[in-house]
Amino acid sequence: MNLYIKKLNKNSIIIIFALFLVFTGYNNIVRAATGGGTATIAVDGGAQGAGVTVVQSTSHTFTAVLTINVSGMTLGAASPTFTIPTGFTAPNASPVAVAGDVNADGKWSVVSGTGSCVVDSAPGSPNTTATGQVITVDITADCANGDTITLTYKGTSNVAMGATALTVSTADAGDPGPVTPLLAGSPTITVTAADVTAPTVAVTMDDDALNIGDTSLVTFTFSETPVEFATADVTVANGSIGAIDTSNPLVQTATYTPTNGITDATNVITVGTAWTDAALNAGVGDDSPNYTIDTTAATETITVIKLVVGGTKVVADFPLFVNASGVTSGVANSFPVPATYTVTETSNTNYTASFSGFCPGGVISLTLGTPKICTITNTYAIPPVSGSVSLSSAPVPPLIDVLKVPSPLALPSGPGPVTYTYTLRNIGTVPVTNITMAGDSCSPIIFVSGDANANAKLEVNERWVYRCTTTLSQTHTNVVTTTGWANGISAVDIATATVVVGASIVPPLIHVTKVPNTFLLSSPGGAVTYTYTVTNPGTVPLSNVSVTDDKCTGLPGRVLGHPGDLNKNNLLETNETWSFVCQTNLTQTTTNTVTASGDANGLTARDFAIATVVVSAPGFPKTGFPSEEKKGLWNYAMNLLENLWNLSFH
Numbered sequence: 001m002n003l004y005i006k007k008l009n010k011n012s013i014i015i016i017f018a019l020f021l022v023f024t025g026y027n028n029i030v031r032a033a034t035g036g037g038t039a040t041i042a043v044d045g046g047a048q049g050a051g052v053t054v055v056q057s058t059s060h061t062f063t064a065v066l067t068i069n070v071s072g073m074t075l076g077a078a079s080p081t082f083t084i085p086t087g088f089t090a091p092n093a094s095p096v097a098v099a100g101d102v103n104a105d106g107k108w109s110v111v112s113g114t115g116s117c118v119v120d121s122a123p124g125s126p127n128t129t130a131t132g133q134v135i136t137v138d139i140t141a142d143c144a145n146g147d148t149i150t151l152t153y154k155g156t157s158n159v160a161m162g163a164t165a166l167t168v169s170t171a172d173a174g175d176p177g178p179v180t181p182l183l184a185g186s187p188t189i190t191v192t193a194a195d196v197t198a199p200t201v202a203v204t205m206d207d208d209a210l211n212i213g214d215t216s217l218v219t220f221t222f223s224e225t226p227v228e229f230a231t232a233d234v235t236v237a238n239g240s241i242g243a244i245d246t247s248n249p250l251v252q253t254a255t256y257t258p259t260n261g262i263t264d265a266t267n268v269i270t271v272g273t274a275w276t277d278a279a280l281n282a283g284v285g286d287d288s289p290n291y292t293i294d295t296t297a298a299t300e301t302i303t304v305i306k307l308v309v310g311g312t313k314v315v316a317d318f319p320l321f322v323n324a325s326g327v328t329s330g331v332a333n334s335f336p337v338p339a340t341y342t343v344t345e346t347s348n349t350n351y352t353a354s355f356s357g358f359c360p361g362g363v364i365s366l367t368l369g370t371p372k373i374c375t376i377t378n379t380y381a382i383p384p385v386s387g388s389v390s391l392s393s394a395p396v397p398p399l400i401d402v403l404k405v406p407s408p409l410a411l412p413s414g415p416g417p418v419t420y421t422y423t424l425r426n427i428g429t430v431p432v433t434n435i436t437m438a439g440d441s442c443s444p445i446i447f448v449s450g451d452a453n454a455n456a457k458l459e460v461n462e463r464w465v466y467r468c469t470t471t472l473s474q475t476h477t478n479v480v481t482t483t484g485w486a487n488g489i490s491a492v493d494i495a496t497a498t499v500v501v502g503a504s505i506v507p508p509l510i511h512v513t514k515v516p517n518t519f520l521l522s523s524p525g526g527a528v529t530y531t532y533t534v535t536n537p538g539t540v541p542l543s544n545v546s547v548t549d550d551k552c553t554g555l556p557g558r559v560l561g562h563p564g565d566l567n568k569n570n571l572l573e574t575n576e577t578w579s580f581v582c583q584t585n586l587t588q589t590t591t592n593t594v595t596a597s598g599d600a601n602g603l604t605a606r607d608f609a610i611a612t613v614v615v616s617a618p619g620f621p622k623t624g625f626p627s628e629e630k631k632g633l634w635n636y637a638m639n640l641l642e643n644l645w646n647l648s649f650h
Helices: 010-024 627-649
Strands: 039-043 062-069 078-083 107-113 133-137 148-154 165-172 189-193 201-205 209-211 216-222 239-241 251-258 292-294 299-309 320-322 325-327 332-336 339-345 351-357 363-366 372-380 400-407 416-426 433-439 446-449 463-472 476-486 489-501 511-516 526-535 543-549 577-586 590-600 603-615
Touching (some): 299 339, 299 476, 332 339, 339 372, 351 603, 363 372
Parallel strands (some): 299 372
Antiparallel strands (some): 078 148, 078 189, 216 251, 239 251, 299 332, 320 325, 351 372, 416 463, 511 526, 543 590
16 A cells, blocks of 8 residues: 655644544643643652643744642742653744742742753742742753753742642643643652751861971861862961861861961961852851960070189180080070080180089080079189198189069969069178179169169179069060179179969079188188078979089988978978088089079979189299288289290190
């Protein structure tokens, strides 16, 4: 049989198609209502609806229509998503825009289309709280299978939408003639809560007190998975942050490394707001808790003291060094710890050098919390001669004592001014001249009073008072060194005091003096007895009181049961005086150092006392000159001998 096909007009096609449906029994045809009404397919919980066919025409515009069934649901922030189904035949005419105020409450608005599906208009809804309202969304012919169109309801409050039943319709806005297949089955409608909540982050650190060599693990805890969060969103103070570990998107971590050489008590890590969540809500930033940084190298002080006994040289004639770095006598210098250092000087062949303090042979083992003093005594070396000389012609060394008390001892509220009061005494037997007082962290030190006869000499038993004011920003131990001269011999005393900044902790103070029973011994030497007096010039009792001397053994070290302990509690109270004695034999001019220490409130106070005893060289034989000429002859002989001595060695 031959099949002949003849071109038919539009009406013929419709009649033939209608007859086909009658004879085949196909009854799932939904016709558009007269005048461009809507044919719908109910979608309820994913159940399949009837197939829909629509006649496509070049003169008509086709529209995807969502009919919202609001029965039994609470309208709030939600996003119905219409997925373009398999078998979709795109319209071939331009879409018609649908008017609507998408910014008003109670309206639906188009959020976006995915893929190539372009949304050309926004729907309006006069009353979305009634069942069966129709929302029209115009789509273009670019829509493809799997593309989606998402709409968001703008409610008056951000209330979650409950269970919903949505109806999907397709319609021909023109001729309501027979339909052709548009959907292979029911389209898929998903309803999701509209995400309008900004994501948040909390920043924490596992170490909030960072010292040299430390790092801290920084944790970023998000309320929801962030989008495009990176190190550029993180601002750090005085340091850097490494790569962020995103293996757990809600709890991300990175390592913070502080900058070296920084001391700063106020620091935070800040997360900005440039990142978002999946719904493109801007993130809410956060600051970490405050953390402190002290990455300056740990240091402790070494104070080198030069004493000169006899001859014509002075301290400046003996340059001093710590590991080849030049230092000034009596000035505390900070050095990295822990480490071993060597103290040296530019020597003079006419002077013998001896070390005392904490530097046997000039070697210092320096550790944090224990400042060290190294004293080099240079004694004029007189060649041995026969005969003897009276001690009355030998030079007597001076002896001074300085006490330093800060006010206040603590600055609990933070940085502030501190005034140091220095009390200088002459506890020796000869007047002291050329007094200098140098502080390592406070200047100028101003003389206040005490020179009773205004002769610029610190007389025996005189008390000179000095003051200095400075501002402290952190807990600090101040060192002051006082130097004086008599008979060509220098005397030095050192005082230290700690002031606590930023805490209600009162630091301890301790004070020690040392006085030998004689300042002169004739050759070849003899016994010397030192008397030590320890007091508490602070405000808190001292425990673990210790007294040691580098050149005299027999002191108790830690003191228990001292007779000066009035209430027998083994604490050095502010109204108590503890005294000690120690005897040793000296064969040469000797400078020794005593150290007294005591504890209170977790801090240790230290004080030092330095004394020199001269062992005189053998004297010249008596000359027969008249007694009034002896002094001049002695000086002449000394100068002549020094010149001859220099010639013999140069």
